[in-house]
Amino acid sequence: MSKIWSAEYTAKKGDVSLYMYRKCDGAPDKGKPKPVLFLVHGSSFSGRSGFDLVVNGSNEYSLMDEFARRGYDVWTMDHEGYGRSDWRDGFRASIADGVEDLKAAMPVVEKETGLKSYYFYGQSSGALRLAGFAAASPSHCLRICLDAFVWTGEGAPTLIERRKKLDQWTGSWKRKVDPAFYQSIFNRDLPGTSEPAIPGALAAAEAPLCSEVPTGTYADMCSILPTVDPLDVICPTIILRGEHDGIATEEDLYAFFMRLPNTDKQFSIIEGQAHVSPLGLNRRRFWHVMDGFFRLPERHDPYLAEDQEKIQEKRRAGGRT
Numbered sequence: 001m002s003k004i005w006s007a008e009y010t011a012k013k014g015d016v017s018l019y020m021y022r023k024c025d026g027a028p029d030k031g032k033p034k035p036v037l038f039l040v041h042g043s044s045f046s047g048r049s050g051f052d053l054v055v056n057g058s059n060e061y062s063l064m065d066e067f068a069r070r071g072y073d074v075w076t077m078d079h080e081g082y083g084r085s086d087w088r089d090g091f092r093a094s095i096a097d098g099v100e101d102l103k104a105a106m107p108v109v110e111k112e113t114g115l116k117s118y119y120f121y122g123q124s125s126g127a128l129r130l131a132g133f134a135a136a137s138p139s140h141c142l143r144i145c146l147d148a149f150v151w152t153g154e155g156a157p158t159l160i161e162r163r164k165k166l167d168q169w170t171g172s173w174k175r176k177v178d179p180a181f182y183q184s185i186f187n188r189d190l191p192g193t194s195e196p197a198i199p200g201a202l203a204a205a206e207a208p209l210c211s212e213v214p215t216g217t218y219a220d221m222c223s224i225l226p227t228v229d230p231l232d233v234i235c236p237t238i239i240l241r242g243e244h245d246g247i248a249t250e251e252d253l254y255a256f257f258m259r260l261p262n263t264d265k266q267f268s269i270i271e272g273q274a275h276v277s278p279l280g281l282n283r284r285r286f287w288h289v290m291d292g293f294f295r296l297p298e299r300h301d302p303y304l305a306e307d308q309e310k311i312q313e314k315r316r317a318g319g320r321t
Contacts, residue, residue, distance in 0.1 A: 004065055009112070011077065013104040019084035020077045020108060021048050023064040028073055033113045035142075037072040037294070039063065040102065040133075042124030042148070043217040044177060044185065046083025047076035049205035050123070051278060055197050063121075063278045063287075070291055073113060077105050079129070081214035083206075092173045093214035095227050098129035099136060106140055117142045119294045123278065124148040124247060125217035128227055135232035144233075145290050147240040147277050150248035151256040153225040158188060158246035158275075162222050169219040174212040179203040189274035190244040198279050230259035231318040234311055238266040238293040240286065242273030261314035263307060266293055 005027045009020040024034065041047040051063045059065050064074045078085040079101045081093040091097075110116055119142050122130030127149035134141045153159045162169075169175070182199040220227060239257050241250065250269070257267045268289045272282040280286070315321075 004068055009108050011101075011105045011108045013080065013101060016080055016086045016088065018077055018080060018086070018101055018104060019048075020075060020105060021052070021064075022112070023052070023068045023074045025068045025071070028113070030112070030114050033115050034071055034073040035294075036109060036113055036115055036118040037067050037074050038102075038105075038109065038118050038120050039074065039076040040098075040120065040122035040126035040130045041076065041079065041082065042126045043221075044181070044213060045202060045206050046078040046085075046209060048078070048083060049202060049209070050276075051076050053198075053201055053205060053279065055195065055201040061198070061201075061279055061283070063283075066287055067291070072119070075105075075109055077101065081216075083209050087214070090173050091214065092216035092219065094216035095125060095128045095132060095220045097216060098125075099132040102129060102133040103137060106137070116140065119143050119145075121145040121147065121290060122149075124275065125221060128217070128221070131228040131233055134235055134237075135228055138234050141235040143236045143238070143294050143296075145238050145240060145293065147286070147290075148242065148245055148247055148275050149239055149253060149256075150221065151226050151228075151230075151252050153221060153248070154252055155249045156247055156252065159221060162218065166219070166222045169215045169222060173215055175215050175218065177206065177211065177213050182206075185276065186274070186279075189242075189246045193242075193244060193272060193274040193282070194276070194280050202279070229318075230256050231261055231315050231320050233260055234262055234315070236262055236264040236293075236296075238268060238290065240277065240289065241267075241269050242275060242277055242280065243269055243271045244274040247275055259318075261311040261318075263310075264296075 011018040053061045081087040127146040182203045186194045273280045277286040
């Protein structure tokens with residue numbers, strides 16, 4: 001087994017610098033590029049902390065290392081206001097802003113890999129960012145995984161509670177994060193679905209970087225859902241839901257799933273998981289399902305062109321041109 005190689009990059013969104021991080025099993029060879037997997041973080045912690053976490057001195061929770069070993073060229077970024085990226089005064093970092101961050105990151109990935117289309121994974125509000133990006137930039141998306149996603153938010157226990165503080169999310173552009181907050185993330189759905197050391201490890205990773213994060217995604221998820229129309233997401237898509245995730249109901253997600261125009265799609269419930277799949281005790285089941293969807297063999301039947309036309313027919317029927 002090769003040594004895991006890593007590198008840091010910077011994307012520019014106007015004058016704003018956005019931190020990017022990359023891992024491969026061995027140094028990448030641009031002449032023989034590996035498939036790119038781009039990971040999109042959620043509302044409360046940065047990309048490197050969440051996707052490359054060291055727990056009790058071990059990297060067994062690193063989603064980046066795991067998928068690097070599986071043969072992917074794995075990238076992530078910190079959205080504006082998070083981790084090692086810039087944060088302008090008053091900037092709330094909405095879901096739409098996150099889409100713009102992803103657009104800014106793509107030229108860096110293309111320059112370094114020579115590839116133009118990638119696999120994507122988005123977690124929680126990162127899944128909302130990713131869905132918006134897939135709608136806006138379909139040519140970049142080979143296949144996408146929306147994990148802990150939410151469409152309308154109807155009936156979602158976590159969002160029902162969070163909406164009670166909507167004035168707080170809209171009245172400020174910052175919110176506090178501390179060890180108690182990280183503990184609450186892993187206890188709110190079903191305690192015992194993650195290792196007890198996870199919140200502390202996450203808090204320790206984030207503490208040198210920030211004590212506050214933007215309020216934009218919280219405000220959006222409480223007030224303006226839906227942020228994306230499934231008819232606009234035309235790439236192959238898998239929706240993953242942890243069995244105990246309180247962000248979205250099965251009914252809400254399945255309604256979104258059924259409206260996706262591309263029939264190359266899957267819906268999977270991961271038993272024994274709560275909201276943060278990469279850091280759950282049953283994360284290996286999540287790895288298996290996502291990797292399987294990305295590695296699905298190409299079709300060889302004669303109806304591919306016909307099915308592509310059906311995608312456009314569905315979109316036209318929904319008012320899309």
